[in-house]
Amino acid sequence: MASERMTVSTLGGANVFEANSFEEWQERMSNRFVRLQVSTNRPENFHALLHGRSFDDISLSRIESDAHQVDRLQDFICQGESKYFKLSMLLGGAGLVVQDGREAVLGPGDIAIYDTSRPYSAVFEDGAESLVMVFPQEALSVSSEGVAALTATTLSRGSSMGRLIGPFLGELAANLDGFSGHAGIMLAHNTLDLINTLIYTELGLGAKRADHKADSLAEVKEYIERNLGSPGLGPAAIAAAHFMSTRRLHYLFEGAGTTVTSWIKSRRLERCRLDLLDPALGSATITQIAMRWGFLDSAHFSRTFKAAFGATPSEYRRIH
CATH class of the missing domain: 1.10.10.60 (Homeodomain-like)
Structure with missing residues (x-):
């Protein structure tokens, strides 16, 4: 069975998972946060590595993988289940996020946000490396309706806030194994505060709010x-x-x-x-x-x- 071949360990408080087959990765990712469909055009010799940390109800993961796609299908979304936002920052390679009729093409340093309560797709090419942050929707001061104006858009690296947050998230991803306990909890919540500020800034720069x-x-x-x-x-x-x-x-x-x-x-x-x-x-x-x-x-x-x-x-x- 695939689960018997999975490599799972703990490093500095982080959960480290290495998949040496697509079946392993599919099994791990299908229900890591919310139910997902995971697919690839080249399942042979598939390899992926995940470093994951959780602080309260905030999850942080650094993911390196071969080419694959994840889809949040409408049939997977259940009424009454917890609603989350996912924020991805591409650290290397190329990716694509699709939601609400929009597509965000991501390169290194680009950030995108998407909503698990509605269908979405995320595509990653070979060698893609990303930081993924998952948090409850109510953790943001901005309403989910407001954030809907920004889903599957490339959050600006050209703004002063984008230039500040991008390098911070990159350093966070590089040092994810080094934070634990109270310091880790505080850092996760401080990171969420920065994300909240970035979203406010993006909306204030002219992005149309839902209403x-x-x-x-x-x-x-x-x-x-x-x-x-x-x-x-x-x-x-x-x-x-x-x-x-x-x-x-x-x-x-x-x-x-x-x-x-x-x-x-x-x-x-x-x-x-x-x-x-x-x-x-x-x-x-x-x-x-x-x-x-x-x-x-x-x-x-x-x-x-x-x-x-x-x-x-x-x-x-x-x-x-």
């Missing part, structure tokens, strides 16, 4: 992210800052399947969780961390945190 509603929601989420530490952050203040009614504000979030209050709470909890994992904040009290992100009642914060993560803040910090 005005998605545009407004993205701006509101960005405002919330910048003001999470303010105790007065709430629907009325947010609506006033954006010159809209609270009814309009609630309507924006209804379309995203959540509420304003729930979104604020989830983002504050996530910031608190990351602070609890940060060794540099080891001397900060639970109350200080809670107040830093807008929680004024320690007891309420503790109950809310436990409901979200299954442990009180102090227990979570001790365990992790």
Whole structure:
């Protein structure tokens, strides 16, 4: 069986997988993140190598492979399953990403993003090497509707943000085996923050957003992210800052399947969780961390945190 020939090892905390046949690669990749169809025109003597790391719900992989294609078919997409974005940066060789009627031809240094909740195809030529980052859609401040304007496009290397992020991702891929523990978690989330900034920049440079509603929601989420530490952050203040009614504000979030209050709470909890994992904040009290992100009642914060993560803040910090 192919699974008996697979070479899987651990190096510096990374999972290293080497496939010496296409059957091995097909078996490994078909369900690594979401269900995929994997194919090649030359299955004989196929070889591929994958270094993979996972930090919380963010996955990073450096992939080197012979020519192959992956397809996310409509029949593979199930209602209610988790939705992810995939971001690929080509490190070497050539590739192609197809989604939403667009094609992005990728060369070394090019970046493309695609959505696992809709069909897509990715094609890689012989010798292609890439960094693939997979993360939940809700991890971005930009709505999925907003990101839809950028799927299967080559994110600009000519912009100042593209010139900054490209080399960073290249260094990250080259040193993927060297990060672990708290430092790895922080690095993964910092990388996601940079990706978020890149997407905002690309949209702001003139890419058409899906519609005005998605545009407004993205701006509101960005405002919330910048003001999470303010105790007065709430629907009325947010609506006033954006010159809209609270009814309009609630309507924006209804379309995203959540509420304003729930979104604020989830983002504050996530910031608190990351602070609890940060060794540099080891001397900060639970109350200080809670107040830093807008929680004024320690007891309420503790109950809310436990409901979200299954442990009180102090227990979570001790365990992790």
